[in-house]
Amino acid sequence: MAYRHLLVETNEGVATLTVNRPQSLNALNSEVLDELQAALDTLEADRTVKAVVLTGAGEKAFVAGADIKEMAAMTSHQAHTFAAKGQKVMLTLERMTTPVIAAVNGFALGGGLELALGCDFIYASEKAKVGFPEVTLGIMPGFGGTQNLSRLIGANKAKELIFTGKMIAADQALAWGIVNQLCAAEDLVPKALETARGIARVGTLGVAYAKDAIGSGLDMSREDGFRYEASLFGVLFATQDQREGMAAFVEKRKAEFKGA
Template structure:
């Protein structure tokens, strides 16, 4: 599966999606966002895919941001439509049942940072730089960055990063809780694929329900989140995967999950 600006390689249940515009640091033009939307929808519907790893082409950038040349000539109505298009993409990534890992291999700024935050967690290379520098252009985050950072970091830290437009190094991003792990550039994608492979070997329904429980639970009171978790937990006991997983454990063999 390939498009004009994306490369997709699927192996052993893991899809590696590469944004392939290295000459412009993989910037998010409207056409790229549309391709990403279509591709994520296709991968989510593909039964052969259990986990998605997203990275950028080249050694400099994951996604350096939205395409400033395109944004520079937008009026307010066009900017609103652009923001909603980007938000639709990040919302789909965050709410689809299949997990997504961002392998940030360089600059992840503005829309690139927001795209990485849409994934379920982030691995970064040692040379990665991250942030939401929109205020340095006279605007603000538009693809959900203010909401994602606010929930992830808390108000004060989110405000500091957004108001200053500061870029964080990979190590700083890990210290702030934005990044799960930092690897040498040459090892990043392999490490992300290794983790994705481990996830792909688990029950897909269980992973999907766990993703939903964490996502929805963050917007609930803890007691309500516990109730919701118990409902999702119980629903899995009507699945074939639950029967297979527990029988495999008893029989001391590897489970053969089917996602049903």
């Protein structure tokens, strides 16, 4: 499928998905959100894709936010619909069995930070800056930012970032636990791809079930999370991947996982 604002490239079981509106710092408008939804649905359905790297075109921005020019004229009802559209994309990222790594190459503000937070984890350029500037526009995050950031770094730090509208540098984002790893700008996407290829080589179902256990467990009590984990662990013992992985270990050879 051809996209107006996205680039999709697949190699060695890894898809690179690039938001491609550099003239607008890759800002998210309704059309971009629709294309992201379609692309993520397509990648999730493609069983040859084992991992995804999500990044932004150009050197300045990952995604600088939602498109303010579009939002400025919205009615209350239209804004609610726009937020719901954005939240659907973020929930799709979270619920995909395919892991997604955000490679934040520049500004990740507002909807851009929300997009990165929807991914499984974030690698960032040392030049990146992140934040939620919505309050400086008289609004608030609307694509899940209040929920995802507070779950990731705790309510107090999330409140500080959201209430002040300030941007923080990549090293502070790392210290706060928003970002997993910092990279030199030229090394960012190659490093993310290296990690994605490593994920692509292991048991696809094991990764998918582990992602489910972590995400679902966050909304459960600890004991319920333990029980859910045990149930998924048991289900994996009915798969070809489990038999292949353990046979390969015993036979001292490389496993050939099929995702079945």
